[in-house]
Structure formats: structure tokens, C-alpha cells
Amino acid sequence: MSGEDGEVAGVLRSVRWSVLDRALIRRGSTPAGVLRETVALAREVEALGLHRFWVAEHHGVPGIAGSAPTVLAAAVASATGRIRVGTGGVMLPNHRPLVVAEQFGVLESLFPGRIDMGLGRSVGFVGAVRDALGAGREEAERFGELIDELLGYFTGGGSVRALPAEGLRVPPFVLATGSGADIAAARGLPLVIARMADESRTLAAIDRYRAAFVPGAHGERPYVVVAVNAAVAASDEEAALRQVPEAWATARSRTLGVFPPLEPPGEILARAMTDRERRYYEEARAGALRGDERRMAGVLAGLAGRTGADEILLTLSAFEPRDRLDTVRRVARAAGLTAAR
Structure with a gap:
């Protein structure tokens, strides 16, 4: 191993690695089949030694089966035994904070010490979906207030009790869109931020978050998770084809x-x-990022170094489920995860 390769390997070993699965439907598949593939992928990701497996929330989208993330997270947690499981995320403007607290209270009660509560502020992509959800820009603008109400149910003391959530500790994460970085910093919460095509915007948001971070009950220091759409294959050409x-x-x-x-x-x-x-x-x-295993090791190490990320959250892009798993295997090997060797 060259000195450069050793430096790359050291950076990759210094961060946590996780996966966000969006349950993308492909032509010829069914939503039921795709959801089962998500659960199967989670088992494989756990076996490779990754840290978390998260699922997403989308409504009224013909190409996405993942509409109920807490339900899907329960299925994933039931099928695995060690890996942390959570949502990337529950879109809080679409839900009552009381109900979200109750759902995560049930998850944490059933799978103690393994559940994460990723929270986002997005609403439906089209007007008809927003109307059906009863959520719009006004709810999204109240994102910080909704987080405060939700977290309050876990500490208790209000006129309404959220059981079995009260007294439980479920780590909350804020998905950064718009002012999300500022909301996370003010509340001392971990930040999840996507790598944008203009990476300078990602770096600026992370810097702002770290500078404004207020230590509190959920963390004494900033914690940054960088999400990136990635494909890793035997060749650059194959990786590009997957995306x-x-x-x-x-x-x-x-x-x-x-x-x-x-x-x-x-x-x-x-x-x-x-x-x-x-x-x-x-x-x-x-x-998105793509390339062969050696090239992507350097690319991902560079991303981790520039952002100072504590964790990289991989979103996997490919038509075939086996190709998404291949990306994870190659990243796990490059990161020196014990189970992947």
C-alpha cells in the first residue's frame, strides 16, 4: 500500500458508514417486492458492519414504495439484530408531533438502544399530495416549533403524555433543508446534510452549524452526517451506468x-x-459520486476530509438490487470494516 493509499484508508476508517434506502420501484417490480428488498438489504448491510440503516418518507410517488417510514423501520429492526435503524426522515410537517413521539416510543420500547429519529421538513411534491396530507408551507415554516413539541413529549411534564415515549431516549437528527442547519445548531442536535452539486453550499451550511452549535441534552459537540448518492463498481463505466x-x-x-x-x-x-x-x-x-473502488475510496475520503464528517450516509443508485449491495460491499471493504474483509 502506498503512502497515499494508507492516508485514504485512515480517513475512511475514521468515520462511520451508514445507508439510507428509499425503496425505489423499478419497472417490472411491485411495491411489496421492493419493500421486502429493503429489509433484505438491511440484513446484508448489517452483516457488512455498517453503523445505521435508515428509510425515507415519500407520498404519492409512483416510483417510490417507502411511504410509512416508522412501519418500515419496524420491519427492518425485526429482521436485524445489531445495526441502528431509523428514518431519513419522518417529514414532521406531515404529522402531529404527539403521534410521531408515540410511534418512536413504540419502536424504542421494542428495539431498545437501536432506534434513530431522523426528522425533515419537506411536504408533498405536488399540490394534490400536500392537500391530502393537510401540510403545506405554513407547517414547514413551523419546523423548529414542531421539533420542540416532539422532543417535549419524551421528557414529559406537559398536560398530554406520550406513552410509551415518555422517559425514553431516542436520538433525534435534523435533515438540513433551508434553515435546517440553524435549527439543529440552536437545539444542539445532530445534522444530516446532503452533498450538493455545488459543494461549497454544503460546506457553508456545515460551518454555520458548527459555529452556532449550542451543547445540550442531545450532544455536547456538533455531529455531522453527510449524505451522498454513490455508486461504486468494478469500473468507472459500470458505476456511471448504475446511476x-x-x-x-x-x-x-x-x-x-x-x-x-x-x-x-x-x-x-x-x-x-x-x-x-x-x-x-x-x-x-x-x-452524485461514482467510480471504481480505488477511485471512490479517494473521492469519499476527500469528501470526509473537506466536510469533517463524523459519518457518511450512502444513498444507493442502481436499477438492480444486487448492484446497490455491490456498492455497499466495495465501500465497506475500502473502509476496512471487519465484516467486509
């Missing part, structure tokens, strides 16, 4: 207003895209 379906689905969501099921990459590359579709497709690809 084609999601980039195309994202482009379609911008032109059609809905994120569709993933299509096979070969069919997409054979298609003649309009200039508008091509622009959105390339924008979607710009925020």
Missing part, C-alpha cells in the same frame, strides 16, 4: 411532475432526449 436510471427518473419528474419507476439503463441511453430532458438529466447526475 443512469435514477438520473433519468429525476429528469422525468422535472418534466412530468412525477417521479416514475426506474427504467433499465440501456433503454434510457438509447433514447433521444429533448434538450430540456438532457439538461435535467445532467443536473441530476452532477450531485
Whole structure:
């Protein structure tokens, strides 16, 4: 191993590694089958020695099966035995804080010491979904207040008690969108932030969070989780091919207003895209990282070094489930996780 390789390996070993699964539907699959694949992936991720496995929340999206993250988290936790399980995240404007506290209280009671409570502020992508959820911009603007109300149910003392949450300790994380970094810092909460195509914006938000962090009951120091869409394969070309379906689905969501099921990459590359579709497709690809195992080890180490991340949260982009698992295996090997050797 060269000195440079040794330095990269040292950086990769210094951070925690986790996975966020969004339960993306692909053409020919069913929502039920995709949800079972999520549970199966969680077992494999645990066996590889990663730290967390999180699931997401999306509503009314034809290409995503994960609409009830606390329910899916319960299934994942039941199928695993060590790995931390949580949400990335529960979109708090869509829910009553009392109900969220009760749900996480049940999860923590059933799986003590393994549950994380990732919280976001996003609302439905289209107006009809926002109306069905009863959530809109007004609720999103109250994100900080909703967090305070939610956390208050765990400490108790109010006129309404959230059982079995009261007295339990479920680590909360704030997903940074808009002012999320400031909300997390003011409350002394861990921050989860996506690597943006313009990485300077990510770095600026992290710096702002660290500078304003107020130590409290949930942490004495800032804790930063950087989420990144990644594909790692035997070659750069194969890694790039894996990310084609999601980039195309994202482009379609911008032109059609809905994120569709993933299509096979070969069919997409054979298609003649309009200039508008091509622009959105390339924008979607710009925020993701991809490459062969050795190259991506350096790329991910560089990301960890620039951000000072305590943890990297991988979102996996590929049409085939086996390719998503292959990315995790390659990252785990590069990070020197014991189970991956």
C-alpha cells in the first residue's frame, strides 16, 4: 500500500458508514417486492458492519414504495439484530408531533438502544399530495416549533403524555433543508446534510452549524452526517451506468411532475432526449459520486476530509438490487470494516 493509499484508508476508517434506502420501484417490480428488498438489504448491510440503516418518507410517488417510514423501520429492526435503524426522515410537517413521539416510543420500547429519529421538513411534491396530507408551507415554516413539541413529549411534564415515549431516549437528527442547519445548531442536535452539486453550499451550511452549535441534552459537540448518492463498481463505466436510471427518473419528474419507476439503463441511453430532458438529466447526475473502488475510496475520503464528517450516509443508485449491495460491499471493504474483509 502506498503512502497515499494508507492516508485514504485512515480517513475512511475514521468515520462511520451508514445507508439510507428509499425503496425505489423499478419497472417490472411491485411495491411489496421492493419493500421486502429493503429489509433484505438491511440484513446484508448489517452483516457488512455498517453503523445505521435508515428509510425515507415519500407520498404519492409512483416510483417510490417507502411511504410509512416508522412501519418500515419496524420491519427492518425485526429482521436485524445489531445495526441502528431509523428514518431519513419522518417529514414532521406531515404529522402531529404527539403521534410521531408515540410511534418512536413504540419502536424504542421494542428495539431498545437501536432506534434513530431522523426528522425533515419537506411536504408533498405536488399540490394534490400536500392537500391530502393537510401540510403545506405554513407547517414547514413551523419546523423548529414542531421539533420542540416532539422532543417535549419524551421528557414529559406537559398536560398530554406520550406513552410509551415518555422517559425514553431516542436520538433525534435534523435533515438540513433551508434553515435546517440553524435549527439543529440552536437545539444542539445532530445534522444530516446532503452533498450538493455545488459543494461549497454544503460546506457553508456545515460551518454555520458548527459555529452556532449550542451543547445540550442531545450532544455536547456538533455531529455531522453527510449524505451522498454513490455508486461504486468494478469500473468507472459500470458505476456511471448504475446511476443512469435514477438520473433519468429525476429528469422525468422535472418534466412530468412525477417521479416514475426506474427504467433499465440501456433503454434510457438509447433514447433521444429533448434538450430540456438532457439538461435535467445532467443536473441530476452532477450531485452524485461514482467510480471504481480505488477511485471512490479517494473521492469519499476527500469528501470526509473537506466536510469533517463524523459519518457518511450512502444513498444507493442502481436499477438492480444486487448492484446497490455491490456498492455497499466495495465501500465497506475500502473502509476496512471487519465484516467486509
